[in-house]
Amino acid sequence: MESSSWPESLPSNRIKAMQELTKGQVLTNNLHEMIGQPEKIESDIKSVNGVVVQILGMFDNTLSIMDSSNLISEPHNPINGFRPPNIKDDQMPKVSEVSDESIKTKTLMKKKKGCYNKRKNAWTSTNVTFDLIDDGYAWRKYGQKTILNSKHQRNYFRCSHKFEQGCQATKQVQKINDKPSKYKITYNGRHTCNNLQRSPQIIVETPNPSDNSILINFETNTFIENNKVNTCFPSMEHTHKEGFPSLGHLKCEEVSSYDYHTLWDPTVGLSQVSSKSMPMMSYGQDYEEMVSPGVFSSTCSTYDYENDATEGRDLDDFFFDF
């Protein structure tokens, strides 16, 4: 849709955001039509996945527009996180096209050991999961810290491409519960690298008749029953070790200042699971278990997880099941 269809008095950022949302509405309608034709979905699952990815990308774009309009410290980077699967590498902006100045500035800020600029207002995403998430990106552990009033250490990871591509994404992983194992994973900053290890894939556990969990239908503000979701993605799979909590136990914690929840995390891509054990698992002391997908909630605003007393808060306060 062209910008000319919007009132000229609207700020350009708002127009762009509305354009993105309108695109999302159209795509959601397309998806809704597909849901009504299960036989078509099975024969053309790639198209369904493509629509889902485009919708999720629309959210990312909209958030980025709103982000930049709010002058949040991190400028929008067109290659951050989301890349539609139909876009080839050579169609994506090269990392060198990203503001070199911003990278240089950040580099200069870290001249001395331990001297860094805490990106208080950087994009953050926090989720709590009963399993570890393989987000498809390559991470390198750079630190481990004992946290006050926490019996488990917090592990710090940075993007493996931090130096070669200037990617500023980091994540923190902390075990917050033993039985069942529960992990808090916090992502800081968006990926500016182009090095997803694997192509994103959406994976949902096979239907459980007793599972009455729901998803929000963005088009109608109603809910999609779990079994319909699985109908949408019949090729999806979920693997877990014997004795592991099922995916149905995964919960999404509300950390966003937006009323926005999807399977998509614009920093890490689509939540996914690999039959291979993720490299991270062999590094930290707490990573002895297989991974399975989690559910993300993202925010472009600052979120102080520790002060939210989340660890003492019942996760049932706000979550979506799958």
Added chain:
DNA sequence: GGTATTTGACCTGA
């Protein structure tokens, strides 16, 4: 020998 992880030190911000 190259790469990844560990861990103590250092620095920032509350």
Added chain:
DNA sequence: TCAGGTCAAATACC
């Protein structure tokens, strides 16, 4: 002042 986040030298692994 102190908890948390990051750096970088030392160490481990392949």
